[in-house]
Amino acid sequence: MTSTSEPGTLDRNPNHDSPPAQTHHLLELDDVSCEYKLGGGGRFRAVDGVSLHLGRSEVLGLVGESGCGKSTLAKLICGLEKPAGGAITFDAHPVKPLGLGRRPKHLLGIQMVFQNPYASLNPRRRIRDQLSDALALDPGGTWTVESLLEAVDLPLDSAQRYSHSFSGGQRQRIAIARALAAGPKALVGDEPIASLDAFLQARIARMMRDLAIDSGASMIFISHDLSVVRDIADRVAVMEAGRIVEVGSTEQIWNDPQHKYTQKLLAAIPRVDGKGIIPG
Amino acid sequence: MSIGTPKQPPTNTNPGAEAVPGNPGSPGNPGNPVDPGVRRWTIRFPKSLRTPLGFVGAVILAVWLLLAIFAPLIAPFDPLAQSFSRLAPPGGENILGTDTLGRDVFSRIIVSARTTLPAAVFVVICSAVLGSVLGAIAGYFGKAVDEIIMRIADLVFAFPTIILAMVIAAALGPGLKNAIIAILLVSWPSYARVTRSLVMTARNSEYVIAGRLLGFSAGKSLTREIAPNVVSPVVVLATLDVGSAILTMAGLSFLSLGVVPPTPDWGAMISEGVSQFAAWWIAFFPGLCILTIVMAFNFIGDSLRDTLDPHTAQEVGETTS
Amino acid sequence: MSVISIRDLNLSVTTGKTTKHILKDVSFDLEAGRITGVAGASGSGKTQTGLAVMGLSPAGAQLSGSIDFDGVELVNMPAKAHNRLRGVQLSMVFQDPASAFHPMLTVGDQITDHLRHHQKVSKREARERAVHILERTKVPHPTEAVGKYPHQFSGGQLQRIAFASAIICDPKVLIADEPTTALDVTVQAGILRLLRELCDDLELAVLLVTHDFGVLSSVADTIVVMKEGVVVEAGDREAVITAPQHEYTRSLIESLPGAEVSQ
Structure with missing residues (x-):
């Protein structure tokens, strides 16, 4: 399936001996x-030959339905799988799976915002x-606990509180603030808006984009929406x-989707036009 | 764990009084000026004592603590002094009577509390710390480490507590110190088991993973992220365990494997009383002491568990902060 | 004519010493063959409105006002009487189909349980009805499906089964609480189509609770917008979406991703 799409956008590069092309x-x-072992002794290929790149100061949206392997892909990128x-490869360093030891310093630039703000x-x-721990990673950074809270639109007295006094949307903003505090170069959002109200989803998503780009980071934003x-x-x-199955600029995907699945x-x-038309 | 002790003195006569008004409604009341962190440690414990049984337990324990602390002032006689009024029944000059050597039972009882109570608390703290550290290591690192630690724990579990404690105490020789070592060795596995399962759950939770992504080492992950979420159940277990530590200790001295005579001790006194069937008071009153104090710890532990148990954790989460 | 008529419904829940007012003077109607969509952010009381109709308000809840169901007053109705209506005349579909079923019982048993309880039909007949109703809700291979267990179905199929279970006793009212929120967008359309069909064919009065204006725009006939327990706006679908009167409704619609509204 991969081969049907444009090779240029896919950046599929079987020749490992051309590193200069990869470093930028x-x-x-x-x-x-990535494979999971199944109970019956079989294997389930959750992620199957994915080639992808994330540029600098770029937001890449990763879209797919539940079970398509997009969360596994996020975990792979973070070394959790x-x-x-x-x-x-992240910034010319190979991403190694996180064992029991400390995460290597050069990989700390990848941070994640999880789906469930009640668990993260x-x-x-x-x-x-929790914010201070993340701030300690980036001593040269300009963030402080206060400026972080301000950036995600939370009152300053939030710092003294515990997570259960916040709503889901507020918690997710705290999680975003924590990820930002570490001064990431790549922010991975694994369905960060899926458990929020529709009215909050777009707002939180835009907030993530703005904060990531303003701080010079790139973002992979995973969503089914x-x-x-x-x-x-x-x-x-x-x-x-x-x-x-398809990679392209947002405009192209939206206006001229090539793959059947994207079209579907x-x-x-x-x-939201009030016409009473059921899609599909 | 160590934080168990500072929290324990419920001698504070009206523990919950100032705490309660702040509690209800706090979930939807983020602007509450009371610092949640301070409230967490000062309020949670007394709040849990507000159940009827918890309150009874706290009162009994408070009385015992006072008796133990002021024992030298309260005790009417020297607990070791023998007199000619042997086996005097309760009610006379010796309010709880005298034993076979004419020693005052009341004085012996309250002086005995001075060794038993601190020893029991001490042994529980030690085994809770030892057990939960081992359990946390097993749960966090898993694999071979887990196997080794938990198989040793299973080995200890395979024997009845008191019998294994007897064997150890007998091997080491009688004495308070050896009794403590024996109890420590038999009681750590229950902490290890509880902590292990809690840590195993916590280590896969997203907030711990988020910490790992921030570059936390295993130790930092355990102490900063996991420990605060594991402490409460361990504290509950430890509180319940003080009672059984007292029982085991009394059991050991009953069998002459604990405190060495003539130092007064409840278990030894009961043992002495058993042979003096007519003088019921010699065994009865130390027995009553053990009963009340074990009950007190169990009551406190139960009400603590009711408020801190995972099943009611949501409610607690809402009401305590 | 309205099947359910809610008038000045108030709901407060007392826990300990605090009393929370969840619904304040809520009034709207559910009509046969029409889908009434209730929109609102979480905590707006939209789910509690549906639960109040079902008689499933939380412990410690005080209800006042009126919910008139074909001349029967549902507010403060004795629990036993409500039990006789629930599942027969009033039915409900929940958000998460995966947790709406018992994992150890077959689907057939679960969707006929209330049928056999309320209408005392034989096991055989119940099974036939189950096959029929699964066919009706377009569950693939209905004859085999009745003998299967919930984990053998996908989320979308399970939600179809949940709808089957809800309509098997020929109810008059169906309350659907976020029925598509847990589903993929491609599956969502199918479920919405099913809901529309069931509503039209069976003359159901449907209360559709959702926070998704896209869903409301697709299937709802009437939209009720709630905020903090109060109905801020109610009206025809097109009017509410294209020309919202209340500022809150406008802000909700404006907060949606631009793509959805503009096209």
């Missing part, structure tokens, strides 16, 4: 696969402490059953 991208995935094959903040630690992705992404990659996804988005 911030993050480079080359033919990455062991690839079955292929190579991931420590319930027994103050917001200030094409309409939000369209709002914030420069390029979009569409994933189906572990493979990337786009057609399924309900329009």
Whole structure:
């Protein structure tokens, strides 16, 4: 399926002996696969030969439906999952799976915002402490706990509180602030808006984009919601059953989708026009 | 764990009084001026004592603590002094009677509390710390480390507590120190098990993973991220365990494997009383002491558990901060 | 004519010493063959409105006002009487189909359980009805499906089964609480189409609770917008979406990704 799309946008590069071409991208995935063992002794290929790159100061939207492997891909990028094959390169360093040891310094530039804001903040630690931990990673950074809270539109007294006094949207903003505090070069958002109200989704997504780009970072924004992705992404990659089926600029994907699956996804988005038309 | 002790003195006569008004409604009340961090440690414990049983337990324990602290002032006689009024029944000059050597039972009881209570608390703290550190290591690192630690724990679990404690105490020789070592060796595995399973759950949670992505080492991850979420159940377990530590200690001295005579000790006194069937008070009152104090710790532990248990954790999460 | 008529519904929940007012003077109607969509952010009381109709308000809840169901007053109705209506005349579909089913019982047993309880039909007949109703909700291979377990179905199929279970007793009112929120967008369209069909063919009065204006724009006939327990706007779908009167409605629609509204 991969080969049907434009090779240029896919950046599929089987020749490993051409590193200069790879170095100008911030993050480079080359033919990455990931497998899970199934109960019956079989294997499930969650990610199947994905090649992708993330440029500097770029927002890449990764779109797909549940079970397509997009979360696994996010974990692979962060080193939380062991690839079955292929190579991931971040800033000219290979991304190695995170074992029990400390995460290597050169990989700390990849930070993640998780889907569930109710699970991604420590319930027994103050917001200030959790933010300070992240700030300590980037001593040269300009952020402070206060400026972070201000950047994500939270009152300054939030720092003294614990996570359960916040709503889902507020928690997600704290999680974003924590990821930003570490001074990431690549921010990975794994469905960061999926558990939020529709009215908050676009706002939080735009906030993530603005904060990432303003701080000089790039972002991979994973979502099943094409309409939000369209709002914030420069390029979009569409994933189906572990493979990337189409990559292109947001405008091109939106206006001129090549792959059937992309077309199907786009057609399924309900329009808010009050016409009573069920999509699809 | 160590924070168990500073929290324990419920001698503070009205523990929950100032705490409660701030609690209800706090979830939707983010602007609450009370610092949540301070409230967390000062309020949670007394709040849990506001259950009827918890309150009874706290009162009993408070009385015992006072008796133990002021024992030298309260005790009417020297606990070791023998007199000619042997086996005097309660009610006379010796309010709880005298034993076979004419020693005052009341004085012996309250002086005995001075060794038993601190020893029990000490042994529980030590085993809680030892057990939870081992359990945390096993749970966090898994694999071989986990196997080795937990198989040793299983080995200890395979024996009845008191019998294994007896074997160890007998091997080391009688004495308070050896009794403590024996109890420590038999009681750490329960902490290890509890902590291990809690840590295993916590280490896969997203906030711990987020910490790992921020470059936390295993130690930092354990102490900063996981420990605060694991401490409460361990504290509950430890509180419940003080009672059984007292029982085991009394059991050991009953079998002459604990505190060496003539130092007064409840277990030894009961043992002495058993042979003096007519003088019921010799065994009865130390027994009553053990009963009340074990009950007190169990009550406190139970009400602590009710407020801190995962099943009610949501409610607690809402009401305590 | 309205099947359900909610008038000045107030709901407050007391926990400990605090009382929270969840619904304040909520009034709207549900009509047969029409889908009434209730929109609002989380905490706006939209789900609680649906639960109040079902008689499933949380413990410690005080209800006042009126919910008139074909001349029967549902507010403060005795629990036993409500039980006789629930599942038969009033039915409900929840957000997460995966947790709406018992994992250890077959789908057939679960969707006929209330049928057999309320209408005392035989097991065989219930099974036939189940096959029929699964066919109706377009679950693939209905004859085999009744003997399968929930984990053998995808989320979208399970939601179809949940709809089957909800309509098997021929209810008059169907409350759908975020029925597509947990589903993929491509599956969502199918479920919405099913909802529309069921509503039209069975003359159901549907209460559709959602925070997604895209969903409302697709299937709702009437839209009720709620904010903090208060109905701020109610009206025809097109009017509410294209020309919202209340500022809050406008802000909700404006907050949606540009792409959805503009096209």
